[in-house]
Amino acid sequence: MNNQGVLVVGGGLAGLTLALQLAPQRVTVLAPRTGNTTGSSGWAQGGLAAALASGDSPRAHAADTIEASGGLNSVEAVALVTQKAPQMIKNLVQHGVAFDRDHDGNLHMGLEGAHSQPRIVHAEGDRTGPKIMAALQKKVAQAEHINMITNMRAKSLLQDQHGRIAGVAAIDDLGQEQFLNAQVTILASGGLGHLYGHTTNPTTIRGDMLGSAIRAGAQLSDLEFVQFHPTAMAVTASPLPLVSEALRGAGARLVLSDGGFLFPGLGDLAARDEVARKIHESIHRGAPVFLDAGPIGDDVSLRFPTVAKLAGEHGLDLQHDLLPVAPAQHYHMGGVTTDLKGQSSLEHLYVIGETACTGLHGANRLASNSLL
Known part of the structure; x- marks a missing residue:
């Protein structure tokens, strides 16, 4: 296929959010399926954790994140995400996500494991993932700068003669191999659930692109933290x-x-x-x-x-x-090592979401931090 410029591999929350933020830059998003079956985001029952209540603070959210994670986090990554979490909720509201509210119209805050206080926002109770994905998919469908390719599964990274990442090889719904060249490739392809006999992940989540990144020579971190x-x-x-x-x-x-x-x-x-x-x-x-x-x-x-x-x-x-x-x-806390801007050790390859390891989650992710 023609050079895609910027290619995002994965149609979940991380991939679609980034694609929307890159406007007006032209972006191609590659997803193995359509709708909420494309990845784990659409299956999320829990909500999003954010210090929005008057008695809460990003510092307290950060402390809970580190405590639950065995202290093996990147303090810098934890501070950045917990500080930005309230704004992310506001951004999702602007994208059309209707979070649950109390009788006074305030966001309803739930309590989940290892949180010191209620700070979890939900949409229609345990339908948070589907509601968020439906809103983002609607925005993506309206975005002129995004080219969405579905029913095609990336199987490996392409590299040029200098070892720089140059796109992906993929399999379409007819079983034919396709080559999508790109100047910048961004992996947002989720975790590795179906490498295990018992998992809560969709069947599309099996670590394919993590394996490809390993074969391409990417630096990795914390693969043992599952x-x-x-x-x-x-x-x-x-x-x-x-x-x-x-x-x-x-x-x-x-x-x-x-x-x-x-x-x-x-x-x-x-x-x-x-x-x-x-x-x-x-x-x-x-x-x-x-x-x-x-x-x-x-x-x-x-x-x-x-x-x-x-x-x-x-x-x-x-x-x-x-x-x-x-x-x-x-959930997989480990993955391709990146900095806080998603840059991996390989030129022209960025990695975000569960495929990446920034040190945010340490040895054990805190509940409802995954969608941040």
């Missing part, structure tokens, strides 16, 4: 349905088959690695773990329609049944 979400629905499915920890933030409890609590007090809202380990240890001992959403109230299915629908597909009622849960691969 997050397992503690509460995937333990059913026969692939991928496993996610049960958002926003339910635990709203009052749901982790229980054993005898009705006893897995954690005392508010331990259900510990950092994801702590909760996942506790659940795994219990299951390994022969004691399955369940999520009891009953304490949330009679409106639980209205507040969490995605989880209610997923439960129903497996013969379970969110309000009345205990949902069997188990850890599953969910």
